[in-house]
Amino acid sequence: MPSRKAADVLFYLAALGFFVVLFRYYLTGAGGPTRLAVTLVPVTFVLWVLDTLRREPLYPRLGPRANAAIAAVYIALSLLVAVYCSREFLAIRTVRAGIWSTPDLLIGGLMAALVMEYARKRHFALFVVNALLILYTVYGWLVPGLFSHPGLSWARVLSAMSVEMTTGVFSRLPQLALTLIGSFILVLSALRAFGCVDSILKGASRLAVKSPHALPQAAVVGSLGVAAISGSGAANAATTGSATIPAMIAAGMPRESAAAIETATSLGGQLMPPVMGISAFIMADFLGRSYFDVVARGYAPALIYFAGVSAAVYLLAARAQTRPPALTDAPLDLLDRLNLLAYAGVIAGLIYLMGVVHLPPMLAALRVFAVAGLALVGFFVVALCRQRREGFWRQLGRPFLAFLDLFAGMTADLTLLLATLSIMTGAFVITGIPTKLGFVLMQAAGVHLVVMLLVAFVFSSLVGTGLPPAPTYIITALVIAPFLIKAGIDPWVVHFYAFFLAVWGELTPPTSVVAAVAARIAEASFFWTMLRATKICIPLFVLMGVVFTRPQLVVEPGLAQLGAFVLVLAGTLGLVFSLHGRYSEQRGPDLLLRLGLAACSLLVLAHPRWGVATAALVPLGGLLGYGWVRSRRRVLAPAGVP
Numbered sequence: 279m280p281s282r283k284a285a286d287v288l289f290y291l292a293a294l295g296f297f298v299v300l301f302r303y304y305l306t307g308a309g310g311p312t313r314l315a316v317t318l319v320p321v322t323f324v325l326w327v328l329d330t331l332r333r334e335p336l337y338p339r340l341g342p343r344a345n346a347a348i349a350a351v352y353i354a355l356s357l358l359v360a361v362y363c364s365r366e367f368l369a370i371r372t373v374r375a376g377i378w379s380t381p382d383l384l385i386g387g388l389m390a391a392l393v394m395e396y397a398r399k400r401h402f403a404l405f406v407v408n409a410l411l412i413l414y415t416v417y418g419w420l421v422p423g424l425f426s427h428p429g430l431s432w433a434r435v436l437s438a439m440s441v442e443m444t445t446g447v448f449s450r451l452p453q454l455a456l457t458l459i460g461s462f463i464l465v466l467s468a469l470r471a472f473g474c475v476d477s478i479l480k481g482a483s484r485l486a487v488k489s490p491h492a493l494p495q496a497a498v499v500g501s502l503g504v505a506a507i508s509g510s511g512a513a514n515a516a517t518t519g520s521a522t523i524p525a526m527i528a529a530g531m532p533r534e535s536a537a538a539i540e541t542a543t544s545l546g547g548q549l550m551p552p553v554m555g556i557s558a559f560i561m562a563d564f565l566g567r568s569y570f571d572v573v574a575r576g577y578a579p580a581l582i583y584f585a586g587v588s589a590a591v592y593l594l595a596a597r598a599q600t601r602p603p604a605l606t607d608a609p610l611d612l613l614d615r616l617n618l619l620a621y622a623g624v625i626a627g628l629i630y631l632m633g634v635v636h637l638p639p640m641l642a643a644l645r646v647f648a649v650a651g652l653a654l655v656g657f658f659v660v661a662l663c664r665q666r667r668e669g670f671w672r673q674l675g676r677p678f679l680a681f682l683d684l685f686a687g688m689t690a691d692l693t694l695l696l697a698t699l700s701i702m703t704g705a706f707v708i709t710g711i712p713t714k715l716g717f718v719l720m721q722a723a724g725v726h727l728v729v730m731l732l733v734a735f736v737f738s739s740l741v742g743t744g745l746p747p748a749p750t751y752i753i754t755a756l757v758i759a760p761f762l763i764k765a766g767i768d769p770w771v772v773h774f775y776a777f778f779l780a781v782w783g784e785l786t787p788p789t790s791v792v793a794a795v796a797a798r799i800a801e802a803s804f805f806w807t808m809l810r811a812t813k814i815c816i817p818l819f820v821l822m823g824v825v826f827t828r829p830q831l832v833v834e835p836g837l838a839q840l841g842a843f844v845l846v847l848a849g850t851l852g853l854v855f856s857l858h859g860r861y862s863e864q865r866g867p868d869l870l871l872r873l874g875l876a877a878c879s880l881l882v883l884a885h886p887r888w889g890v891a892t893a894a895l896v897p898l899g900g901l902l903g904y905g906w907v908r909s910r911r912r913v914l915a916p917a918g919v920p
Contacts, residue, residue: 285332293686311453316363320356322690386440411705445704451696461643471681472654477617515544537800538810549580557751569639570632586817593858596909616657738779751780852879
């Protein structure tokens, strides 16, 4: 359709301008993040409108002309907001601060309304929550009991959601999306646009061809590689699952098990540094620490999670006794090898620049982008020259367009999502909901720490049923963090606990997007996929507990963290083997050995004396070794032989 072609052209033009402005900011920091937000948050809405329009109608029930007219109005209103807020920025921030004019409030309210429309289209649960919170802010006097308040004026609500700029659609969360997170998206977009993800998946497929029991591990390895550059569980499931799930099913793995394996491994996308999902960036902001401080503490839990999931997957494959997969052992070509080299260089470069050189994360990401971008372009040109295909310039232009598409699309969508969350947090702040809700929860829990943590788990699970990980983390942290920190728990422990709860919210029944994607690919039951994935995800529940019993895992990188890592890794593997392993064909001895293994694992994970925990590693290691030998025999046995 001509309208879609026009939207496509307009999108790429807007994306190019968006990239240029942001890249200039990354180089110079001119104007500061707040001025950048008031200028570009409206532009992200323009990008979202054009991106949506070139794929599907904004409003399917209306015709093409009506959709084009509405899109034109949205774009005009967004540009009006951008021009007005940019020109009046200093006056709004200083001269008229606290006594904003009617045009200030109308323009600010207009941007908030546009963000709410985005939320209604893309994140309906968030839209409903925000709408109810706004009504509660104005009509709080109608609510009885502890949560009653006199109510605030609509002018106060509009200012809090927009022109105050400390809360609302121009506040620090959308600023974070445009600045720190946006600089990392630059790197990720380049890697994806030039085929690094495809090369990772190709390498994982070669692992799958080696043997039947290695096939499910391709999902683990593929997700581990893609997770480090995506930070999204659903994106992992859609990317790696499209290749690994059909292959596992073809090799004899039950459909629900194949979907559950991909669901559990894809969930690690929220855990794996250097990009641990939106929540990790917000955690750094909440704690007032560098993002690298979060990354340095995030590797140990992520590796424990993937090791535990990998062990569970191996044991499930042993039970299923998968057949040799019907896959082609396609060799990695030159471009694949160069892409994998670039991927490894990006990860190593980010760690070196942030951890050794101590560059600010945004500057580190920019330098890595510059070097990796040049390398990827060079690799791609070399590959095209070797292939000697026609249409050289057209093929060369495709990854650049893909880069603009990915960078502008992801950054715009993320900025609008965080602007939506800022409306929610703004309403929370001005009404005092976190204090009241936290008081109710902690009063119900009493003074016992374990009960407080269980109440927080239940609360976060309920929030996670309807919200993505980022808002789940924000709400959980706002509600529980002050009380747990006041109880004497280290802030790192509290926020990592909230972070793990938010990741669990991605799988919380009955609204797991990751499980839905995997189940759809496998054509399996969504319900059974979720249940089996929850069983595979036992390492995540272990992490929720060990941050309190082994706080050294996340409090401070160093030797203490390494010691905690060894203990937690061993204990996690022990629990995985006790849950998924088989130690005897007879039910009684099998159950007895597995219970003994579970008891040793809990000693290693939770005993307050490190000497006792270390001593328990001896029987734990023996039982793990015996369980591995038995599972190995089952893997190597012909199908149908116990």
